[in-house]
Amino acid sequence: MLEGKQNGHVFKLPKVILLAKNITNVELEKAKAAGFADTVIMKPMRASMAAACLQQVLGIGKKRQAGKDMLNGSPVLQGLLCGKKILVVDDNMAHQRVFAGALKKFGAAVECRESGKAALKLLQLPCCFYACFMDIQMPEMDGFEATHPIRMMESKANEQMNGGMDEDSGRKGEWHVPILAMTADVIHATYDECLKCRMDGCVEAL
Amino acid sequence: MERNPMRRQLASLRKSLFDQGYLDEQFMELEQLQDDANPNFVEEVVTLYYRDSARLILNLDHALERRPLDFSKLDGLMHQFKGSSSSIGAKKVKAESTLFREYCKYGNAEGCMRTFQQLKKEYATLRKKLETYFQLARQIGPMESANRPK
Numbered sequence: 001m002l003e004g005k006q007n008g009h010v011f012k013l014p015k016v017i018l019l020a021k022n023i024t025n026v027e028l029e030k031a032k033a034a035g036f037a038d039t040v041i042m043k044p045m046r047a048s049m050a051a052a053c054l055q056q057v058l059g060i061g062k063k064r065q066a067g068k069d070m071l072n073g074s075p076v077l078q079g080l081l082c083g084k085k086i087l088v089v090d091d092n093m094a095h096q097r098v099f100a101g102a103l104k105k106f107g108a109a110v111e112c113r114e115s116g117k118a119a120l121k122l123l124q125l126p127c128c129f130y131a132c133f134m135d136i137q138m139p140e141m142d143g144f145e146a147t148h149p150i151r152m153m154e155s156k157a158n159e160q161m162n163g164g165m166d167e168d169s170g171r172k173g174e175w176h177v178p179i180l181a182m183t184a185d186v187i188h189a190t191y192d193e194c195l196k197c198r199m200d201g202c203v204e205a206l
Numbered sequence: 207m208e209r210n211p212m213r214r215q216l217a218s219l220r221k222s223l224f225d226q227g228y229l230d231e232q233f234m235e236l237e238q239l240q241d242d243a244n245p246n247f248v249e250e251v252v253t254l255y256y257r258d259s260a261r262l263i264l265n266l267d268h269a270l271e272r273r274p275l276d277f278s279k280l281d282g283l284m285h286q287f288k289g290s291s292s293s294i295g296a297k298k299v300k301a302e303s304t305l306f307r308e309y310c311k312y313g314n315a316e317g318c319m320r321t322f323q324q325l326k327k328e329y330a331t332l333r334k335k336l337e338t339y340f341q342l343a344r345q346i347g348p349m350e351s352a353n354r355p356k
């Protein structure tokens with residue numbers, strides 16, 4: 001099972017990674033402020049990106065893979081995701097399928113859900129998922145809204161654990177969910193693309 | 207039983223989809239995920255895309271009939287459509303959805319409507335081309351197994 005980041009405790013830490021098709025700066029700042037987002041990743045998701053983010057988030061193998069290309073089938077990625085249980089939450093079926101397929105290729109055991117609510121049921125503690133990739137912009141309950149109750153659960157669990165903690169390191173046990181926000185594309189880049197397609201119409205609208 | 211010309215035709219068709227800007231490299235990601243365990247992966251995902259799209263286009267059509275236009279709602283719908291299109295690498299469709307969203311941002315009703323018509327055209331064109339592509343691929347598929355050496 002996944003080892004606790006940095007603190008040496010062996011706790012199961014579900015990683016919640018938010019998927020965003022298009023994240024505004026406001027949303028990104030909000031995500032960061034709430035302790036949600038450490039990084040922004042582009043959607044459509046590729047397994048190589050997912051694994052790279054997980055590595056970054058978990059602080060695993062950073063030095064090893066510095067400067068290396070994230071190629072499909074790379075042993076580093078294989079090692080990271082192989083046999084791990086991953087939850088993918090996305091209301092976009094095509095994307096869900098692509099992303100799940102990519103993760104499976106790396107040997108992950110993937111479960112999919114189409115809503116934040118459905119995901120929450122699976123993410124109750126103790127949680128058996130290594131990571132959760134969650135769409136930030138789903139209709140009923142978006143990634144932010146779904147992550148909030150998870151944080152609440154974790155705080156409670158942490159309080160309870162800290163009460164009875166007598167580990168030698170003296171560190172408090174901590175359920176913590178590092179979260180990565182992912183976005184479909186940088187707004188400006190695609191704006192440039194569409195300018196190329198329909199330049200005059202776009203400029204006039206301004 | 208000559209499948210080489212068909213293979214060449216398929217390759218040529220595929221190349222033109224990229225060269226003419228209908229598809230981008232995301233489509234190649236899908237192709238990479240197709241293997242013996244998932245022999246029809248690409249077509250399956252594209253089928254899901256058609257399903258997503260049909261629903262979204264219908265909702266967009268309805269939303270564009272209302273007066274006054276709810277740009278926020280339109281933007282939300284198109285955002286989903288764009289995401290869907292991105293997943294399969296539908297480049298031109300994606301570009302139109304981006305443009306649409308720009309018009310939403312500036313409350314430009316005419317721009318939205320014009321762009322949506324264009325988007326539907328692009329979507330229809332892409333769909334037709336992909337259907338031809340998959341049809342050919344399927345023909346080659348069974349031929350391959352039939353011709354496999356014993």
